[in-house]
Amino acid sequence: MREIVFDTETTGLDPASDRIIEIGCVELNNGVPTGATYETRLDPGRALSPEIVKLTGLTDEDLRGQPAFDAVAEALLAFIGDATLVAHNAEFDRAFLNAELARCGRGPIAPSRCIDTRALALRALPGAGGSLNALCRSFKDHIC
Numbered sequence: 001m002r003e004i005v006f007d008t009e010t011t012g013l014d015p016a017s018d019r020i021i022e023i024g025c026v027e028l029n030n031g032v033p034t035g036a037t038y039e040t041r042l043d044p045g046r047a048l049s050p051e052i053v054k055l056t057g058l059t060d061e062d063l064r065g066q067p068a069f070d071a072v073a074e075a076l077l078a079f080i081g082d083a084t085l086v087a088h089n090a091e092f093d094r095a096f097l098n099a100e101l102a103r104c105g106r107g108p109i110a111p112s113r114c115i116d117t118r119a120l121a122l123r124a125l126p127g128a129g130g131s132l133n134a135l136c137r138s139f140k141d142h143i144c
Contacts, residue, residue, distance in 0.1 A: 002083040003028040008093045009056045011044050015099035019044035021063055025079060038079040041066045070104035090116035
């Protein structure tokens with residue numbers, strides 16, 4: 001089974017007004033990384049807030065001269081193909097992808113294509129918290 005594990009960085013929390021500034025994808029085949037990846041930074045067309053710079057580590061200078069989302073949409077969609085998409089807090093990332101796709105006249109990614117590792121973690125480890133940091137604390141002696 002082909003899966004794409006992905007994450008986005010954004011200019012804020014609202015897909016209607018904020019933009020993706022970085023996306024990274026790793027291809028898995030039957031749970032094993034294939035070595036195929038897709039990563040790009042994107043110019044959001046606006047200055048980043050100090051909070052976003054602190055959170056992401058990305059600066060306006062890092063994004064200057066990078067493509068806009070519409071310039072990479074075709075390559076991104078070709079990379080993900082019809083694979084299942086895996087993300088921590090997948091609905092957040094999917095909402096941003098769908099907002100960006102809509103802005104360039106492309107159809108949305110269906111919720112049924114996504115696996116949300118945050119939701120899985122909350123069910124498997126009630127009370128541990130759903131953040132990646134909380135999960136690392138829970139598994140500190142095992143994997144992190």
